Amino acid sequence: MKFCFSIALACLCFVNCDSKLPENTLLIGAYRGLDKLIPYPYLLHQKNDSVSLFDNQGMLIERIKNSSINGKTVLKFKSKQLKFSRLNDHIFTVFDILDTVNFRGFKSRAQFETIALEPKFNIQTIKNFISESVFKYQVIEDENSNPNSDFDIEQLLYFKNDSVCTLTNYYYQGQKTASEYETKAYIIFSIDQAAFLSFRKEDNNPQSIFQITNLDSLNIELKDFSSREPKTIQFNNSLVTIDDYLELIKNTAHYSNCFDGYQGEYYYGEDVTYIKGNQYIIDIVSKDAPKTDVKSGYIILHYTLNCGGELGRFGLIQMSREFKSMTFSKEIVSHIVDSVRDLKDWPTNFDILEGLVYKDVHGFLMFKIENGIITDLCP
Amino acid sequence: MSLKKTRLGCCLIISVISCKKDRVQDFSILSDVEKTECAKNYHEISNYFLQPSKLYRTFKDSALIVQPGNVDYRQRLSYSYKKVGEHIKAMKVLNKAVEIDIANGKPDVLQYRAWTLLYYYKDYEGTVKDVNLIEEITGNAYNTCWGEPCGFHKGQALYKLKKYKDAIDALNLVNTEEEKLGFDTKDNYKIFFYIGRCYAELEAYDKAIENYQKALTSVDKFPEAYYQLGLVYKTLGETSLARINLELAHKFLIYSINEPYVERLDELFLYRIEDALNDIN
Numbered sequence: 274m275k276f277c278f279s280i281a282l283a284c285l286c287f288v289n290c291d292s293k294l295p296e297n298t299l300l301i302g303a304y305r306g307l308d309k310l311i312p313y314p315y316l317l318h319q320k321n322d323s324v325s326l327f328d329n330q331g332m333l334i335e336r337i338k339n340s341s342i343n344g345k346t347v348l349k350f351k352s353k354q355l356k357f358s359r360l361n362d363h364i365f366t367v368f369d370i371l372d373t374v375n376f377r378g379f380k381s382r383a384q385f386e387t388i389a390l391e392p393k394f395n396i397q398t399i400k401n402f403i404s405e406s407v408f409k410y411q412v413i414e415d416e417n418s419n420p421n422s423d424f425d426i427e428q429l430l431y432f433k434n435d436s437v438c439t440l441t442n443y444y445y446q447g448q449k450t451a452s453e454y455e456t457k458a459y460i461i462f463s464i465d466q467a468a469f470l471s472f473r474k475e476d477n478n479p480q481s482i483f484q485i486t487n488l489d490s491l492n493i494e495l496k497d498f499s500s501r502e503p504k505t506i507q508f509n510n511s512l513v514t515i516d517d518y519l520e521l522i523k524n525t526a527h528y529s530n531c532f533d534g535y536q537g538e539y540y541y542g543e544d545v546t547y548i549k550g551n552q553y554i555i556d557i558v559s560k561d562a563p564k565t566d567v568k569s570g571y572i573i574l575h576y577t578l579n580c581g582g583e584l585g586r587f588g589l590i591q592m593s594r595e596f597k598s599m600t601f602s603k604e605i606v607s608h609i610v611d612s613v614r615d616l617k618d619w620p621t622n623f624d625i626l627e628g629l630v631y632k633d634v635h636g637f638l639m640f641k642i643e644n645g646i647i648t649d650l651c652p
Numbered sequence: 653m654s655l656k657k658t659r660l661g662c663c664l665i666i667s668v669i670s671c672k673k674d675r676v677q678d679f680s681i682l683s684d685v686e687k688t689e690c691a692k693n694y695h696e697i698s699n700y701f702l703q704p705s706k707l708y709r710t711f712k713d714s715a716l717i718v719q720p721g722n723v724d725y726r727q728r729l730s731y732s733y734k735k736v737g738e739h740i741k742a743m744k745v746l747n748k749a750v751e752i753d754i755a756n757g758k759p760d761v762l763q764y765r766a767w768t769l770l771y772y773y774k775d776y777e778g779t780v781k782d783v784n785l786i787e788e789i790t791g792n793a794y795n796t797c798w799g800e801p802c803g804f805h806k807g808q809a810l811y812k813l814k815k816y817k818d819a820i821d822a823l824n825l826v827n828t829e830e831e832k833l834g835f836d837t838k839d840n841y842k843i844f845f846y847i848g849r850c851y852a853e854l855e856a857y858d859k860a861i862e863n864y865q866k867a868l869t870s871v872d873k874f875p876e877a878y879y880q881l882g883l884v885y886k887t888l889g890e891t892s893l894a895r896i897n898l899e900l901a902h903k904f905l906i907y908s909i910n911e912p913y914v915e916r917l918d919e920l921f922l923y924r925i926e927d928a929l930n931d932i933n
Contacts, residue, residue: 308705380701416706420738501706538704538736540912550921571773573737594775596743637737641774649774652914 293343296321298387299467300342300365301482303498304534305375305383309629310417311534312479312499313383314471317342318464326350329471329482331462363387375630386498391486394468399461399488403432407518408493408508412441415500419575419635421588423600424450429511431518432459437472440521443587443610448603451610452521453528453585461485470495478532526614528585532632536577539636541629545578546636548618551650554638558612559647563604566645570599572609573639580632582621584614588637601642609640609647679718691719695728704736723749723761734772735913759789767798770805771914779809794829801826807846808917816850823847841867842909845877849918857884873907875900876920882928891932898929 294300302315314329325336326348335350342348344359347370354370366382375381412418412426425444430437437459443451457480458473472480483506487494491510496503513521530536539545547554575588589606593599623634641649682690698711712729716722726749733742746765753761766782769775783806786795795802803826810819823846827837837843848863864881868874882897902925909916 308701308707420736540735544910544912546915548921549923550919551915553921553923571739573739575737590737590740592740596740596747598740635736639737639739639773651774652772 293341294319294387297390297465298342299390299464300385301388301484301498303384303386303503304481304500305381306535307380307382309535309631310500311375311630312481314479314482315385316464316469316482317348317385324348326353327464329473329480330460331464331469331471358382360384386503388467388484388496389486390466391468391484393466394463394485394488396461396463396468399468399485399493402488403461403493403508404434406510407431407513407515409511409513410506410508413504413506415497415502415504417500419577419586419588420573420590420637421575422598423589423591423606424587429513429518429521430508431515435459438518438522440518440525441585443589445589445606446600446603448607450603450607451587451614452525454522454525455527455529457529474529474533478534480533528583529579530577530586530633531580532630535629535631537629537631537634539578539634541631541634543620543624545620545623545634547616548620554613554616555640555647555650557616558609558640560612562608562647563602564645565602565604566642568599568601568645569594569643570601571639571641571651572601572606573637574609574613575635575637576613578619578634578636580622582619584616584619605642605645613638682718687718691715691722691725694718695725703732705732708732721752723753723756723758726752727761727764734768739773754785754789757789759786759795762786762789763795763797763802766802766805767800770809771916774812776809776812779805780813783809793825794833801830803829804843804846807843811846811850811853812917814853816854820847820850823850838866839870841869841871841874841877845874845880845918848877848880852880852884857888860884873904875902875904875908875925876918878904879920879925879928880918886928886932894932895929898925898932901925902929 296319298319300317302313304310305313316327318325318327319342323336323338324340324342326334328334334352337348337350340346340348342357342365344357344365346357348355348357353372356368356370358366360366363386365385367385368382369376408430410428410430412428414421414426423445427442427444429440429442435458436456438454438456440452440454442449459470460473461468461470463469468485469482470485471482474480481497481499483495483497485493486496486505493508495506495508497506570591570593573590573592575590576584577586578584587610591599591601639651640647641651679687679690694711694715698708698715701707701711709729709732712725712732715725716729719725726745730742730746730749733739733745746761746768749761750765753759762782763786766779766786769778769782783797783802786797786802787793797805803822807819807823807826810822823843826843827840830837830840844863844867848860848867851857851860851863861881861884864877864884867877878897878901882894882901885894885897901920905920905922905925908920910919
């Protein structure tokens with residue numbers, strides 16, 4: 274098996290291995306890790322006679338002269354020694370030889386993608402534009418998202434001078450069912466003709482870089498490289514005034530992941546299920562539960578439990594006793610979400626599974642409903 | 653390099669490069685033996701990645717494209733969805749595996765499904781139905797479901813369905829069949845525990861106590877048994893014995909019947925012991 278796998282990998286390296294990138298090419302660091310994606314927020318700029326490495330603030334880390342990128346390149350920066358393999362015309366996988374903590378084996382490789390150089394934007398124009406309004410982003414989910422099929426997730430973003438506040442609303446059948454907000458630093462910068470938006474939290478919590486690809490009088494369009502399939506997203510000028518937005522935030526719970534890259538699963542490492550067990554949750558949630566349904570099935574509420582014992586990043590899947598998609602009433606879904614969010618006894622500062630890098634954990638509560646009554650909770 | 657290895661290597665290269673859904677390859681050029689080998693390779697590559705990851709699923713899917721009838725790979729793929737709560741997908745994959753397996757006259761995947769219906773989905777009717785079907789397929793009254801006797805699962809399911817006498821019969825049958833096989837059933841502490849639970853629900857407290865004590869004969873660090881024993885003594889007004897057993901439940905709480913993936917039926921938590929102790933103080 275190893276033999277065949279090696280052949281396959283070797284083959285990947287030989288795809289146009291030697292062909293050089295055109296002059297003046299920008300590459301964006303997408304993520305590292307093949308099965309646990311963690312943002313890898315760096316940019317590389319290949320010019321005629323040099324390759325420059327930038328951080329996620331657009332600051333030059335180092336420039337190497339007389340160098341170029343192809344499928345065999347090893348770029349020897351002082352802080353990083355990047356060994357390249359070429360996957361296809363525009364994607365390279367990279368191994369940082371100097372970083373033995375994060376780059377351990379084939380699976381930990383990072384990915385860089387060449388990006389199209391869009392018409393040059395004036396950075397000040399973008400900054401002025403985004404600070405004047407509250408923007409709406411209809412969340413497009415990807416493999417970094419928690420499982421969800423039944424919530425419509427919308428974010429409202431308010432950019433201040435150097436920080437952005439993101440209010441996430443979860444809608445079920447048109448009704449706002451849960452909300453949370455977080456604030457983080459942001460920066461807009463350009464390299465050559467390309468403009469970027471990047472976020473910043475703690476140093477050990479890398480944040481993705483987004484390429485700004487379009488701007489008009491109402492919308493800003495970005496390209497998101499943080500998952501295996503890059504996607505175009507839009508921040509649309511919303512009708513929410515800044516005053517109204519600030520009022521909304523006042524009445525919303527704060528939630529932030531401790532680590533925005535890969536998150537663990539509830540069954541890894543230490544027990545991170547609810548400290549008082551399922552029956553306690555059933556008793557709490559059943560209390561005052563609305564009797565609006567006579568249906569039977571399961572309501573699965575997905576969440577992320579952060580390292581501080583808080584819940585956020587919700588997802589919702591509903592299914593029948595035959596394990597087919599179905600829907601329950603807004604009342605019971607809303608009641609379950611509210612009741613779960615009120616639960617306080619979640620584990621905090623849990624130990625993580627050795628060999629995996631995460632701080633927060635994805636979990637789910639699957640309520641079994643019989644004739645509209647909550648009868649059980651799994652897992 | 654042999655021709656066979658070359659073809660299998662090519663098969664893998666095809667898959668690694670063509671992970672996109674719209675590029676399904678034609679594997680009909682391979683013989684059955686080669687298909688088995690190729691599917692095995694995809695399966696093994698899949699195992700190289702974290703089970704809930706996209707790549708794990710992609711390579712498992714590839715193995716199933718080459719060998720759609722492989723129920724083992726199909727069952728394993730279902731774990732990837734189930735463990736992260738994508739249950740519609742998980743059960744679609746698992747039910748297909750069960751269907752193929754049963755069509756081949758085999759109960760293996762069904763045995764896993766019985767386990768999963770009981771502990772993951774708390775689908776007690778489904779568990780009983782699956783265990784009955786397993787017995788029908790094998791023609792045996794004693795079978796194992798994912799490391800535990802299927803009759804034990806059936807007994808727990810009947811207990812949850814409040815069919816206590818049927819549950820006791822199912823659990824006793826496990827002991828009877830194991831004795832026939834030469835096992836020492838004194839070790840079946842969980843069987844005795846659930847028989848005790850059924851008798852307690854039937855308010856046959858003497859028999860409940862007897863069975864909880866049988867459970868504690870083989871495993872003395874069994875907090876759930878002490879806790880239930882404490883509750884029975886409390887009901888009987890034997891406050892002192894109730895307190896002793898509840899305190900033992902507290903002492904041995906770290907040995908509760910918990911496991912990483914699911915919460916067991918009647919698994920014990922601290923607040924329950926504290927509430928019970930407060931009630932008798």
